[in-house]
Amino acid sequence: MSPSYQDLIAAAREVIPEVEPADVAPRVAAGDGPLIIDVRETAEWDQGHLPGAVHIPRGFLESRIGGTAPDSDQEILVSCASGQRSLLSAQTLHDMGFTNVTNLAGGFARWKQNNHPVEIPRILTAGQRSRYSRHILIPEVGEEGQMKLLDSKALLIGAGGLGSPAAYYLAAAGIGTIGIVDDDEVDESNLQRQIIHTTDRVGMNKGESAKQAIAALNPEVQVNVHPFRVNRDNVLDLVSQYDVIVDGADNFPTRYLLADASLMTNTPLVHASILRFEGHASVFTPYDGPCYRCLFPEPPPPDLAPSCGEAGVLGVLCGVMGNIQATEAIKVLLGIGDTLSGRLLIYDALGMTFTELKVRRDPDCPSCGPNADLQLRDYEAWCAGVGSHDHAGASA
Amino acid sequence: MSTVKIPPVLRQAAGGERTVEAKGANVGEVLTALCEAHPAIGKQILTSDGELHKFVNVYVNDEDARLMQWTDTPVGDDDTLLILPAMAGGQ
């Protein structure tokens, strides 16, 4: 007669030593415990497991154990819900040639009963799986990447031409926290391009207005409204709360301030600027690639640097450039692909051309060079100073 | 003749043109020819000593001329020069 389930269990007990939770818990807590293989089903695993355990459902044990435990002498502790499936799994590992396999007595149930620490894996909710399904399908993103985005914090400087489309797509992508710095109010003349605002929100703070649009699109996103101008007194405190800066400022003092704050807080800076039919975009990765000042050591004088309010801008140009920023911010947050670090992308909407320029780190850069004495200063005065006179030899 | 790409802020000074052809064997000569043909551009990008302002970046194709031989960087007929001042706009 072939052996019954009881026979199989009894036979395995002869071969596989059992370990009480209390005996192994101190080693697990100290981080020098055995390799723990949890053989339960995914739904059980999602409810919680031993700290540091590796999940291999019993049906995949033979095919996956080699990838997890390449060394057959390795100490392995197998666990399940009550200690029986794990016992049979341990027997299987023993039969496969693993020489140091033990079974967790009483399984996860006894472990939990004895109040040993439990890890609950982060998983996407059913709603999140559905909302972000097209991201999850992409191998470079997947569930893990989506969770990373949900844990990420992006700081948008300005909810204007660039900030509007960037905020929309970052919110749709599930960036967990979006900070919006803008002291300005929505004006009718903004609506030709600042698409996150609406006609009935004219007069409202732009951050507040963007917050309403984001809440309607993706209520899960936490929006921090910062209704003030970024300046040297608040910039470091502000920037250090975020993982990436999306620069949509409209003036040089703010752009140079952000460039230095990005270096001082080691926060990547996603840059874009726009005028009429033309846009620039780049990514400045602190001390890894060039910084804004490596590219533009000095701002031009005011007559060579008109704002969009003075010289105009094609509305849809903002959409292209703001979404290039959103794309780069997502790549920076996920750590995937090749960002625009070390490159300046120039988009000419009239000619419909994209041109790429090489940007290199300046060894003498006064902001990120080895001899830089980096400290925040009066950027308004500095920008006015370098732009106001004929300054063949002027420097910072 | 090399092609010089004119940034939006200088187009008015270049008679509205987005690109201008200019003669010269190196960056300095091409820019001199450009500023002779369009003196309004010279007023914007050159100092009173005739030097290029520090806020003006010049690229030969995709490389920063400052990191090559600056105004001495040789330029051929097939090369494109790009004058690039920073832009601040974002709103």
Ligand SMILES: [Zn+2]
């Ligand atoms: Zn630098």
